[in-house]
Amino acid sequence: MDIESFIRERLPVxxxxxxxxxxxxxxxxxxxLSQLDGPxxxxxxxxxxxxxxxxxxxxxxxxxxGRRVMDLGTGSGVAAIIAAQAGGHLTAVDIDPRAVVVVRxxxxxxxxxxxxxxxxxxxxxxxxxxxxxxSDLFYDRALAGRVTPFLDRCLxxxxxxxxxxxxxMPLPTARLEVLAEYRVADFGRGAxxxxxxxxxxxx
Numbered sequence: 001m002d003i004e005s006f007i008r009e010r011l012p013v014x015x016x017x018x019x020x021x022x023x024x025x026x027x028x029x030x031x032x033l034s035q036l037d038g039p040x041x042x043x044x045x046x047x048x049x050x051x052x053x054x055x056x057x058x059x060x061x062x063x064x065x066g067r068r069v070m071d072l073g074t075g076s077g078v079a080a081i082i083a084a085q086a087g088g089h090l091t092a093v094d095i096d097p098r099a100v101v102v103v104r105x106x107x108x109x110x111x112x113x114x115x116x117x118x119x120x121x122x123x124x125x126x127x128x129x130x131x132x133x134x135s136d137l138f139y140d141r142a143l144a145g146r147v148t149p150f151l152d153r154c155l156x157x158x159x160x161x162x163x164x165x166x167x168x169m170p171l172p173t174a175r176l177e178v179l180a181e182y183r184v185a186d187f188g189r190g191a192x193x194x195x196x197x198x199x200x201x202x203x
Contacts, residue, residue, distance in 0.1 A: 004099050006036070007105060011044060013073035016078070018051045018184045019058065023105045024076050036098070042049050042136075043075045044100035048166030048186030049136035050078035052194035056164070061086035063162070067130040072121065072137065079133045079164065084112035091115045091129065098141060120183070122146040126157035134199070135164040138171045151199050161199035166192060175200050 004089045010032055011025040027033055027044035057079065060076070065087035071080035074092035080103065082146060084090045090112075092103050097118040107114045121127065123146070132154055151161050164173050166186045176197035184194050 003036075007102050009100075013049075013109060015053070016046065018046075019054045019078070019082065019183075020193040022054070022078070022081065023100055023109050024078070025109070034189030037181075039096055040100065041096075041098065043094070043096060043102045045076070046078070046185055047075060047136040047196040048184050048189070048192065049134075049164035050075060051164075051186075052166070052180070052182045052196050053079040053133055053135050053162065054082040055182050055184070056162075057082045057086050057198040064088035064131060066105045068128070069131045069133060070127055070129045071133045071135070073135065074098070074103055074116070074136065075099060075104045076097070079115075079135050080114055081107055081110050081112055081115075081124035083133065084114055085110070087190070088131075091117070091127075093117055093119050093121060095120045110161045122150045124150075126154045126159055129159060131162065132152050133162050133164070136166075138163075138165055141170050142171070144170050150173075155199065155201050159161070159184040163199050164194065164199070167195035176201065 013136045014026045016022040031140050064083045069088040071092045074094045080092035092114050100118045103116045137147050181195045
């Protein structure tokens with residue numbers, strides 16, 4: 001079974017309580033994700049940082065309206081879809097090619113068009129965008145060690161960087177300005193605090 005058929009058949013379309021009106025293909029108790037090869041299917045679940053960013057962008061659509069926006073590590077596409085609904089011109093990027101498939105399906109479910117692609121951008125230059133959304137990428141010290149210098153290159157290119165995260169370690173809190181705080185669901189942890197931050201240059 002190809003991945004699109006697997007998603008359509010095994011991941012039911014579900015409402016997202018934290019973002020009314022949003023519908024996504026999400027894992028259910030008998031979806032059989034263990035049958036999939038490759039990296040962990042993070043794209044099949046809801047994560048607190050993406051939900052916080054989604055709520056923030058619903059409340060403040062002017063943050064992305066009319067701007068070129070990249071959703072880095074898009075996962076299921078929550079932040080990208082909400083940003084597109086707010087009027088942003090979206091590129092959604094994930095290292096997992098299966099995430100590309102689910103994001104395209106989820107975007108279609110919610111009536112938005114996204115440029116979705118599989119890529120690892122962290123070793124490269126800053127992209128040609130106005131704003132970067134970063135959800136739930138600071139859960140691992142090695143990954144954080146790659147994300148932070150990439151975001152520094154983005155800041156040097158005058159790109160605004162917004163981070164959504166439920167206060168996981170090793171979140172670089174000294175480099176973050178809290179813009180909004182929420183209580184949202186987070187896979188594996190239940191409801192709890194999360195925030196949207198502006199990523200700042202080193203002091």
